[in-house]
Structure formats: C-alpha cells, structure tokens
Amino acid sequence: MAKPTEYVKHIESYVDSSSSPSQQAASVDALAILLKNDLLTLEALVRELDLYLTTTDSIIRSRGTLLLGELLTQLELKPLSDAAIHSLIGFLTERLEDWRALRGALVGCLALLRRKTDVGVVTENDAEAVMKSYMQYLQVQSMGQHDRKLCFELLECLLERYPNAVQPLGNELFYSICEGIDEEKDPQCLILAFHIVEVAAKLFPDPSGPFTSYAADIFEILGRYFPIHFTHPKSEDIGVSRDELSRALLLMQLIFCVFQLAFAATPLFEPFAIPLLLDKLSSSLPSAKVESFKYLGYCAPMYGSDRMAKHGGALWSSVKDVLYTSPQSALSVESESDGGMIFEESDIMVEALILLEGLIQQNSDLLLDMILGDEDINNFICSFPKPWDIHDTPLQLRQQLHSVGRLLAVSAKSSMASCNRVFEKFFPQMMEALGCSVGNHSDESFATEDRALSSRFNYVKGLQLLATFPRSFAPVSLLLFENILLKLVSAITSNFDKKFSWGLELKALVEIGLYIEGYQESEKAATFARIVVDKFVSWISSDEPAMPLSLKMQAICETGMTGISNMLRIVQGMEKAISAKFTQAYVDGNFESVELVIKVLECYSARVLPWFEMNGGSEEVAWNLAAIIWDKIDNSSSVNLTVQNYELLGAAMTAMKQAVRRCSQESQEKIVNRAFRVLSASTLFPLKDSPFATSLSNSEDSYLNHHVDRVSCRDEWIISLYASVVIALRPQTHVQNLKMVLQLFIMALTKGHIPSAQALGSLVNKLPSKTNERHLSQEYGVEEAIDVILTSSIWNFCQSNTLRKCSLFGGGNEIHNTKCLAGLNHTSVHISAIVGLAWIGKGLIMRGHEGIKDITMTFLGVLLENTNNGDFPESCDPIEGKEQEVIPLMKSAADAFHILLSDSEDCLNRNYHSVIRPLYKQRFYNSVMPLLLSSTRQSNSIITRSMLFRSFAHVISETPLSAMISEANKLIPLLLDSLSTLTEDVMHKDVIYNVILVLSAILMDKNGQVAVLENAQAIINQLIGLAAYPHMMVIRETAIQCLVAMSELPYARIYPSRTKVLQAISKALDDPKRAVRQEAVRCRQAWASIASRSLHF
C-alpha cells in the first residue's frame, strides 16, 4: 500500500491551479498507476479527495471533480464493484447540478457509462437518473464548446447504450434534445448532434410515439443546415497547413454523411423534408440543386414508396424541368465528328437522372404514367421534323433531344415491363421521325439512293440491332432475319462506290455474324452462311458484281472471320478459285486471272492464315494451299514471263512461306519432298543422273557461265518457291538430297537470285550442329553444309585465303581466280556471290557459329586487297575501267555487313523458326570492330577507307545502342571520322543517314553524355557540315535536330561554338525544304537563347 504522503502530493499538485498542464497530467498518470496496481484503493482516494470535492471554493472543487473524472477515464478497463460504481455515478449525477464543477462530472459520468460489461457497468436505474439530471440541469447551448461536446457525447452514449433507460422519458427527452442542438455551429458538435437525432429517431420508430410530435421541431432545426456548404479557407490566405486543411475536409465529409443519415433517419421526416428539398430545387444555386437531388435520391427508399407517391407529380416536374425544359449540357469535344450528339451532362442532370432511376424502380407505374403521359415530351417527339438532319438542328433542340433520349433510356432500363411500355408508346413515333413508318416496310426507303448519309447510317444500325436481338427476347422471325441479311447483301453489292456506307453495311453484317457465332443460334447461322457467306464466296471467281477486287476480298475475309465454319467455307471457295485460275494466270499471264490470284494469295498470307493461327484452326488450310500451288506448278509445262508474273511470283512466295511456317514438322517434310520432286524434274538438273555430283566443283565455273542466262521462267518459279519452302522450315524438318539442293542454290545465287541465298542462310542456320544430335537419316550437319558451300569455286575470286583454309580442296583453284577476275562479265556474278555469302553469313551469325569469322574475313579481304595489292592501285594510278569494276564489288562487300546484321522480314526471323542466339549482334560487334578499326588505320586509299567506313556504319547502325554506349568515348571520334569520309561521295547518303541517327541516339542517351561533352566541339563542327548536306533532306533535318540537342549541354562547353552554329543555321533558314527551315528556326532559337534572349551575335 502506498503511503498517504505519496499520493496526496500528486493530488495537491493536480488541484493546484498554479502548476503547469504537464505537471497536472503527470500527477493524474501517477495516481492512475497507483490505482491500477492496487497500491491505492478508490475508496481511500475518494476519502482523501473528500475535501476537494466538497469545498466551497469553486475552483478547487472543479479541479477535484475533474481529477476524479480523469482518473475514472483512465480506469475504464479496471474491474470495479457494483457498489463502488453505484455510489460514484450517484455522486457524479448529483454534481451535474453544480455548473461550476460541471466538466469533471461530465467526464466522470461519461467514463462510467462507457464501461464494458465485464468490468462492471452502470445500472439502468442509475443511467435513468443521469438522464433525468441531464435534462433537469444542463443548459447545453450556454456552455463552452468543449463542454457542449461532452454533453452531446454523454447524450449519445445514453441513447446508444441505455435505450431502455431513456425510452420512458419520451417527450421530455426530445425537448431536451431540441434545446440542446438548436443553433449548434461547431462542426464537431454538429456531427454528434446529427448522430443523436438519427439514433433518437431510430429509437422511437412508432408513428404515434413521442417522436412524432417533435419531428417538426427537430426537422426545423435540421433543415436549417441544408444544403451543407463548406467554404474552407484557402491555404495560401492564412497559415493553414495542408494537414489541417485535409483534416477539415475529412471532418466535412463526416458531417455530410451524418447529416444525410439524420435526414433520412425516419419516414416521419417526410412531410417536412420533401417539401424543403423540392423548394431548394427551385433555387438558382447549382450546388443546392445537386444536393437536393442527391438527398431526394437518398431519402426516397428510406421514406418508402407510399409516402413518396404523394410527391410524385412535384418530383417529376422538377426532374423534367432540369432535364427537358432547360437542359444544361455541353457539347463534348469529340462530338463534332459524330454529328454533334455527344453531350457532357452537368452534375445536376446526372443527379436528376439517378433520382429518376431510383424513383422508377420504387414506383414504376406512377412515374411511367407521368412520363409517358407528359404532353411536352409527347409533343416534342411528335413534332420532330421528318426526315431530319442532325446538322441542321439547332443546339438547344439537340440538347433536348439528348435529354429526352436519356430520360427514355432510364425509364426503359428499370424493368422489362417499363421497357415495353416505353416502346409501345414512343417507338412508332421515333421510327417516323427517322423517316420510316412502321406499318409499311422499310425496304423502299432503304433502297433510295439519295438518302442523307446519317439516315442511311440509322437504317443499317437498326437492321443490325434487329438481327442481333436475342431470340429469347425478340420475335424476329427467321424470315425477317433472312430479309435483313438479303437487304444488307444487296446493299453491299450495289453500293461499293460509297465508301463510308459500304463500310457500315459490311460492319453490320460482320457484327451479325459475330453475334450468331457468340450465341450459337444454329438456324440463324445456317441462314447466315447460305445468304451471306456463300454469296460472297461465289463472287471470288465471277465478274459479278462489278466491284473492285480489293473490296470483294475485304468483304469476303471479314465475313469469314466471324467464325470457323464461315472461314472454312471461304477457304474452300478460295482454294477453288486458285485451282481454277492459277494455271491460267501462271502460264498465259491472263491479266484478270493474275490479278485475282494475287489478291487471293495476299488474302491468304495477310488474313486467312494468321486468323487460323489465332483461332486455333488446323494446319490443313496451310497444307492445302502449299499442295495446290505445287500441283499447279508441276502440271504446267511453260510459263509466260511478264511483269505481272513477277508480282504473282512474289505473292505466291509469300503465301508459300506463310503456309509452310504454320505446318507441323511432318507436313513440312511432305511439302519439301513434293517440292523436290518438282525441282528434280525441272531443267535445272542436268545432274539428274549423278545425284551426288562430286564433279560439280570443277565443272561449276563453266556450268555457271552457260546457265546464267538460260534459266527458264518456269525454273525460276520452281526454285523461288522451293527456296520459300526451305526458308520457312522448322529446324527439325529433314531436307532430302541436301547436297544437291545446296549446290542448286549456290548456282542460283550467283545469278543474283536472292531467295536462294536466303534459303541457304536459313539452311545453315537451322541444320543440326553436332553429328550425335542429328537425325539418323540426315545426311548433313551444319559443318558439312558449310564445307560444301564454302568450297564451291564461286567464292574464289576473293583472293583472301581465309575461305580456302577451311576448304577441303585447299589451294587448287589459283588459276580459276585469275581467270575470274580477269573477265569483266564476272563482276555481277561476284557481287551476287558476295550478297549470297552475306545471307549465308547471316544464318551463321544468328546461331553464333564461328564460320562467320571466315566469312567476315572474306568481306574484309575484298575491301582491302583490291586496292592494297598492286593490281589496282587507284590511289596513285587510277585505271578508270578497273575502278568502275572494283567499286561496286567493294560496295557490295561493305553492304554485306548490312545484310549480316539487319533484321529481315523475308527470312531468318522468329516467324520462320530461326535459331537465334541471344545478343548475337553485340558479340559480332565486339569481334568485328577491332578488325575494322585496324584496317581503317592501315589503309591509305580513299576508296578503301570510305568503304571500310561504310561497313563500320552498317555495323553500328544495326547494333543495339546499349552495346555501344559504354564505349561512347571511343565510338564518337570514329563516328565523326566516318561521317566526314562518307560525305565525300553521294553514293553513301543513306548510310550517312543511319550514322547520324546513331549519333542522335547517343546524344539523347544519358550514358553517352560524358563522351558527348568531351567531343562537343568536334560533333558540332561535323553537324554544321551536315546541316548543309545537299543530297538528302532528312540528313540536314536530323543534323539540325542534333544541334538543338547539343544546345542543352553545359554553357561553358558549347558557348565557343555559338557564333559558328548561328551562322550555319541562318543559311539553313533558306533551305529549299520546309521541314529543314522549321527545324532551323527551332535550332536558332535554342542556340541564341543560351546567351541571351536576343538573337544578335
């Protein structure tokens, strides 16, 4: 037990009004700890306090009472005996009378009343005593804010926790509530006050109870607060912190909520609330209107439909007033294009519509009677100009139209019955307004050509809607459905010259098709297929209707895409068409057939095959297409070569690739074997007799010479298509007679047949690398294939030994080489060979095969040795003829780097199942760059240097920036060097463009900033030169853009160049191209403003 001296000290310190608040708080805490730990009993304390609680000195008395109250608050969780609680609450109840010591009594009562049941609670009798004492003595509105709050809390606590104790008090209770909350202004007290009203109202739900007589009074007090409007102080006006402001806003929201709850707490408020709200609706303050609608919407379900029914008329007229009589909606921004019918509704309208929806759901008959019976609305719809054009309608009318539309939509939405009623009433009139009467069929007007576009749009939309009505709801008979489809089909047939409406009609058909597919309506699906799909399919090969072929194909494809069965029908039709027309197109070059077949094939590769892939169709379609083409090629003997024929070949190759790549391994093998049979039967094979033509390498040269110009058109078709097949194969697919195929491709590529080169590249890319991985029957792995390819004599013109190092036939072809180089005719062959080699190299580089090293060295060899060995020393002794011959060769070797690294659409990408090693570009960049650099340094011929830089440019423009940026400080000087070298010759202009794009990418990259800063002067000088590059506009434009970027660099670094740049730019202002001039204006502005705003320099 604590000694009295210990705690008396604390008591004295608390009661002493001269001690500081923190000291007081500390003494309360200290006493509370003593009490909690049972070192001090409550009785002992109260006895000790006795003097303080009863003294006539009101200040000390109030402090004493407050100490008791505070301690009780702290002891809320400490179990106390019933007797103790009873005596304490009794004492405190009495003290409520003593207004000087009131606060302590309030705090104490509240603490006792709030106790949980397991630690001892106040009995109901005591609570009733508290309530009575409260009603008798407390004049709430005459107290300070904090005391008011305590009073409200006390009242709230009594109402919530002791309903049985307060219920008998009835009228007196409400009198005291009214008295208490009247004129309350403090927000925190208001929250409590509103809550008290709500709780009290809930407590006395009986319409004949005491609440009824006070409802009017209470509502009068409540109604004064409506609408709650919060003018919060602006934070910049006074020193209100963000926190305080947000707390204030939060408080405000709380008030809103509590107020709304109180407002709708009991239906008994209805006679007062609804008139008040309706009255507020006529106010001119928009926020008051919005609030009123919100409250009406909230109260309506609370007050119940019977009570609300009385106000139906008034409610409807106010809603109508807002929506119809003076609609406040603004044209939305995007609505211009849509005929100006999209509106943004004001908040008031939105709330009004929400209210209307709620009311209709509550009492649909009453409201609908009023809406549908409303004369204004009826007149509005009836008086609509017919036929009307949206663009001629004045804005206000359009607003009204929009509102009425929303109104009817809301009415119709609430239930099936109301939907029916709205439609019965207004549908005929609306259809009339649209220009078609319901009684008589809409067909006639539909066919009229000179209809305004908008009305046509409406018809189409309407037909589409009718056709897609779910069967369970709408009785659209099959016959009618058929009619609709027929109508649309005939419209599409006759209407192709009107692009917009044609598109609409087609879209409507597609939507109908999709809908049928989605809802699995089999009858309709059959009808759709019969009327639409079959009709369209029949168009493919007939001249009817006289529609452009591209539109026909569009219609066919889009309707096909509605579902798998439709697509299959269409595919059948297209297959038939190809079978029928292909020979004609391919053999005779019949113009129409060629066009048709091209379109169909394009359709296959662009739409049909991707669609099947997306929608999980079988590979059968792809397989069939490939098979048909090979059959047709096989069965025809000769081809007539025309320009269109080349186009046809292109389309056929694309389609073939697209088809083959989607086939499985087995199907691919079948196709490739079939193709090989055709190939081996062609005149391309003089070696038919010796399938493993070992003699080829020796006889090749002469063979090539003889065959270069002799390949027939049919053979070109065959080999191109075969190459397409090979390009698209999967890595696992086995190719028969690989060696022959390889040699055939090599032969073809020397004639500049790119697809063959690509096919070779694809082969070396996909062949298995190790013998043990290989399929048993596979004759070749990649090593052997490379051997076969590289030992072929066509590469021998390059005198570098690199290729021959790996050659099985090392060193045997010296004589050939000289011969090759000597003949002028061979230049083109050599260029083709280099291009071919580049594609092969691309295949290798992508899989990360080291054979690429040899190939790279070959290219470098071509670049270097033609000038560096004594044969063509054009730097000192330019021989015109030789130079003419050598430059294209070197250029093609330089461009080979572009082929090596660039991504190709035609082959060697993911679509065609290529083997792609990650980061292969970066690896190649790292390995080839030192070679290129050292060669550049060593070479002293201008041409060689420029060609080396051309290769360099290709490499850097195809390598990802992230791989290069870390070495930007080394790269930038090279870039600038290459730019200055390449600008010497017009032929490099496209490469310059690529380089400058790399440069601009470095300028924009954060990681490149340091390097850019170091080289700022040099970069600027180079860019100034390029800003006047005469041969290509985009180079000038990009150079100037780069200069703009340079102006962002630190001032000290770029200022020295400012004058130079501005002078150069003032020339660019006179550029013949507008784009350049515009960039120049920007650039000048940017550079001028680094020193001052004026442009003087």
Added chain:
Amino acid sequence: MTLGLINANPVVHAKKERVARPLDDPHADDAVDPLEIYDIVRDIRDPEHPYSLEQLSVLSEESITVDEKLGRILITFTPTIQHCSMATVIGLCLREKLKDCFPAHFKVDIKVAPGSHADEEAVNKQLNDKERVAAALENPNLRQLVTECLYSSEL
C-alpha cells in the same frame, strides 16, 4: 501612374487547327508560302493580353502574301481597335520574328489593314522605316516588351 488598358475587352476567337502538311512527298513544292509565315507569327502574344495574335484575329493567313522569286513578304494586320497605340509594337514584333525565322534576303513589308487604324499612314511609315525600327529596338523598354511578346509562354 497606372494607365488603363487600351482595349480592355478584346474579342477572343478560337484557335484554328494547325494544318498538317503531307509529309512523304519528296518532290513537293516547298517554297515559302503564306501558311508557313502564318504558322510562325500566329503565336506571337498580344502586348496587352495573354492571347495570341491569332486569337485576337489581328492576323490571318489571308492577310499574308509572299513572293519568293522577288523575295518579298507583305503582312497586313488589323489592330483590335482604331486607336490602338499597340499597333506599332505588334508591327515591331512581327518584324523581329520574321527577321529571326527567315533568311535576310526577304524584304518584309508590314502594314495595318486599310481603314483599321486612325493613324494608318503614320504607323505604316514607322514600321517600314529601317532607322526608326532600329531606334525603337534600342529602347530597352520596347525591346523587353517585344521579347516578352515573342517568347512568352503564357499562351
């Protein structure tokens, strides 16, 4: 001393959409045309109001003529009110902007539209006199006003 605004309530017009020129035509005739000039000057801010000359309808594409062969540009602008003392400032702004954005060989004539200004002749004379323009731009206050109009970001 605070002077009232010369035109306190100007009529503000909507900005027009910028016409996107077709991009991919390498052989397009890219000669300087009125639209190009208009695109450059339309965003100059009015000296009095935070609106552009376009918004105040001081300028339009039709009020600009250009002859590339002779190297001449003629801009006719319409001050918002007859007694607008800002007309010369607007003219100065136009001249400065064109000097910045077009090569020096263009001769620029700037005039107020006939009948749109009380002192038409005087204003025209002032705007097309090299000496007076140079002198005006040496006045630091005028210079600052012009610079603000040209490079203002208020719009």
